[in-house]
Amino acid sequence: MSAASDKAGEGMFPQEVDLERVLDERGFTPEIAEIDLDQAKTGSVGREPAPVPEPGEVEVPEKLRREIERAMAKYPEVKSASIPALWAVQREYGWCSPEGIHQAAAVLGVTPGYLQSVATFYDLFHTEPTGEHQVLVCTNISCWLRGADEMLQEMCEQAGTAPGETSEDGKLFVRGFECLGACDLAPMASIDGEYFGPLEPGEGAEAIAQLCAGEKVLPKRRLEDRGAAGGKRAGADRRTSSHPMNKTKAKPRAKKTGKA
Amino acid sequence: MPPTKTKTEKTTETRILFRNIDEPGLSKISTYKRLGGYKSLVKAYTEMTPEDLLAELEASDLRGRGGAGFSMGKKASFLPRGDMDKYLCCNADESEPGTFKDRELMQKNPHQLIEGMVIAARAAGANRCFIYIRGEYVLQADTLDRAVAEAYEAGYLGEDVCGTGEQVELVVHRGAGAYICGEETALLDSLEGKRGNPRLKPPFPAVEGLYGGPTLINNVETLSNLPHIVASGAEWFRSFGTEQSPGTKVVSVSGDVAKPGNYEIELGVPVRGIIDDLAGGASGKAKLKCFFPGGSSSPVLTVEEGMDLPYSFEAMADAGSMLGSGSIIVCDEETSVVELALRVARFYHHESCGKCTPCREGTNWTVKMLERLSHGEATPIDLETIVSVQGNITGNCLCVLGDSMAAPVSALVAKYRPEFDQAISMGGVNGHATAGNGHGGDALPDVAWPLGAGSAG
Ligand SMILES: Cc1cc2nc3c(=O)[nH]c(=O)nc-3n(C[C@H](O)[C@H](O)[C@H](O)COP(=O)(O)O)c2cc1C
Numbered sequence A: 001m002s003a004a005s006d007k008a009g010e011g012m013f014p015q016e017v018d019l020e021r022v023l024d025e026r027g028f029t030p031e032i033a034e035i036d037l038d039q040a041k042t043g044s045v046g047r048e049p050a051p052v053p054e055p056g057e058v059e060v061p062e063k064l065r066r067e068i069e070r071a072m073a074k075y076p077e078v079k080s081a082s083i084p085a086l087w088a089v090q091r092e093y094g095w096c097s098p099e100g101i102h103q104a105a106a107v108l109g110v111t112p113g114y115l116q117s118v119a120t121f122y123d124l125f126h127t128e129p130t131g132e133h134q135v136l137v138c139t140n141i142s143c144w145l146r147g148a149d150e151m152l153q154e155m156c157e158q159a160g161t162a163p164g165e166t167s168e169d170g171k172l173f174v175r176g177f178e179c180l181g182a183c184d185l186a187p188m189a190s191i192d193g194e195y196f197g198p199l200e201p202g203e204g205a206e207a208i209a210q211l212c213a214g215e216k217v218l219p220k221r222r223l224e225d226r227g228a229a230g231g232k233r234a235g236a237d238r239r240t241s242s243h244p245m246n247k248t249k250a251k252p253r254a255k256k257t258g259k260a
Numbered sequence B: 001m002p003p004t005k006t007k008t009e010k011t012t013e014t015r016i017l018f019r020n021i022d023e024p025g026l027s028k029i030s031t032y033k034r035l036g037g038y039k040s041l042v043k044a045y046t047e048m049t050p051e052d053l054l055a056e057l058e059a060s061d062l063r064g065r066g067g068a069g070f071s072m073g074k075k076a077s078f079l080p081r082g083d084m085d086k087y088l089c090c091n092a093d094e095s096e097p098g099t100f101k102d103r104e105l106m107q108k109n110p111h112q113l114i115e116g117m118v119i120a121a122r123a124a125g126a127n128r129c130f131i132y133i134r135g136e137y138v139l140q141a142d143t144l145d146r147a148v149a150e151a152y153e154a155g156y157l158g159e160d161v162c163g164t165g166e167q168v169e170l171v172v173h174r175g176a177g178a179y180i181c182g183e184e185t186a187l188l189d190s191l192e193g194k195r196g197n198p199r200l201k202p203p204f205p206a207v208e209g210l211y212g213g214p215t216l217i218n219n220v221e222t223l224s225n226l227p228h229i230v231a232s233g234a235e236w237f238r239s240f241g242t243e244q245s246p247g248t249k250v251v252s253v254s255g256d257v258a259k260p261g262n263y264e265i266e267l268g269v270p271v272r273g274i275i276d277d278l279a280g281g282a283s284g285k286a287k288l289k290c291f292f293p294g295g296s297s298s299p300v301l302t303v304e305e306g307m308d309l310p311y312s313f314e315a316m317a318d319a320g321s322m323l324g325s326g327s328i329i330v331c332d333e334e335t336s337v338v339e340l341a342l343r344v345a346r347f348y349h350h351e352s353c354g355k356c357t358p359c360r361e362g363t364n365w366t367v368k369m370l371e372r373l374s375h376g377e378a379t380p381i382d383l384e385t386i387v388s389v390q391g392n393i394t395g396n397c398l399c400v401l402g403d404s405m406a407a408p409v410s411a412l413v414a415k416y417r418p419e420f421d422q423a424i425s426m427g428g429v430n431g432h433a434t435a436g437n438g439h440g441g442d443a444l445p446d447v448a449w450p451l452g453a454g455s456a457g
């Protein structure tokens, strides 16, 4: 700390800090981080935060603009549309790119810095380029108890990448994730937003291979097709069946006849 | 009323919210109405005043299903009366490890939730409603979007609910991956389009919440109970469960059990009944060791302590734990308690929003020390430090997230001290696998931004 304060006034960062290296370690170039290295070393950064972009001066893809404006109309205050706007940016560009954030900021009427600060808070927003397919493998308690670490490893190996990294061809991004709210499927993964589990050893690799081949992923392991754990007819109770909301008898389906 | 089942009787489900759960097409309004749906909404708007409704809800003693277990009716009564914009937020962030009940409720029976919300809106005088659903729940959010559109079409939402001239608007708002946004004030900040940091309380949301207006916040399951209470009355509702925990509860059971899943039980049935009779007992050859009774933030109970207790808010609290979100995570004898504590700590460390020091630093240090323990690099002093750090976190944080790590970690150390000592003397752990998990670590490349420390993301 003292080194930094000694140099106060000389520059924003102490000379000893190799800013280029620090940025590089985290996968950034000075351009992406919008830092002028010479300025940072010799004088004050001297850069005002970017202002709210002039709406007329920023070109925004029509679909993106429409999606953001539709979100804005839903809320009493426009800023509430920040997260929906970032989702729209991510759908448009595959990640929350500086360009996309600039455009969304112009539509929303906020500074790009503001949106950037929001984007960095949330795990599902990518503030750097990412893979075409998103594979999130839950490694929290219930999944870990049932072999999630091995599942993550299996998927990474098949994808040829490490946890939290994108494969070289840019196709796959695989990472460990916190509890996805599907511990009944343990071990499980969210693949491009859809939940799959319980995954047997080998099925992780199979899923990755299917993704790469453009095939349907693990059709037998979709959450959507699962019934309640206790079965369909469990839990009949005298007190619940007399209750008007709880008629069990479904009306028989009208039989299809030949008549139109 | 204590549970009516005797010890030898097998525990079965008692389905109210889960009734018809797998009826084909239940997520469509036509099927929902055919099975009696939306009758309660009509009754609440045409036969009952808001005061009647509030009185009924308070009399039912329905307790919040999101974690804290506060009386739903009482909370609704805290909102000021009068002509102003008032808000109802449904907490569908469901991110507490071990919890997955709201997911199934929303995916399969979205109209039950919507009906409950429109009823709650009348009781609280709210005209604008939001469902804050975690961003990972894509299928569930899409389902809700379709259901909300149907409810608008049918006149159960909009400017003129059931022709009464009352206005209720409802928006489904998707989060983007941050556990802390389940904390009610962080949820409000996030819904306002900010980073999801908790707010200082008071003022409480009932007085000053979303956009500064009075706001009622309830969990998905809490609100899904309302149509049933309105249909059959508070007294009927109280005929289920115990005196202090009326009603049923959808319990998420996971971990080392044969049939993990959601089971709706009458509150007060024995824990053993849920784990053995419903979830099929241990999944492997090993015997069961311990369980979290209410999500990963609840202190674990050993099998000896907990299996024969009634599953209710009061019994879990008396045992030094909590019912929380109603999620039972079961661990068998093969589980390394040191690794378990590390998993728990890593989660809360990763999700700490960084706003206050005891939580931000305490979770960080706890993870580091547990890692040393796990890798066999720890000394006995480290264990003492772990214990004292938990003490310094407890009660000293802005929101409950800090305590949510301290409580289970403290309980694990207190109840399984010899295992921790052994990890120190034997040079590490060899239970369940311990490979790196790709998140929360310092050296990992997916920590997003170079200059933005302290993000939850
Ligand atoms: C860190 C933290 C996370 C929480 N996450 C959730 C959640 O995901 N879902 C939920 O319903 N309540 C959650 N809660 C509890 C809420 O703050 C709040 O008490 C609850 O939504 C109120 O609804 P209820 O009274 O119907 O239970 C969380 C609390 C904390 C402190």
Ligand code: SF4
Residues within 6 Å of the ligand: B180, B197, B198, B351, B352, B353, B354, B355, B356, B357, B359, B360, B397, B398, B399, B400, B401, B402
């Ligand atoms: S306790 Fe943790 S999560 Fe809660 S406000 Fe403080 S730092 Fe944020």
Ligand code: FES
Residues within 6 Å of the ligand: A138, A139, A140, A141, A142, A143, A144, A178, A179, A180, A181, A182, A183, A184, A186, A188, B097, B098, B099
């Ligand atoms: S622990 Fe994996 S989904 Fe909950």
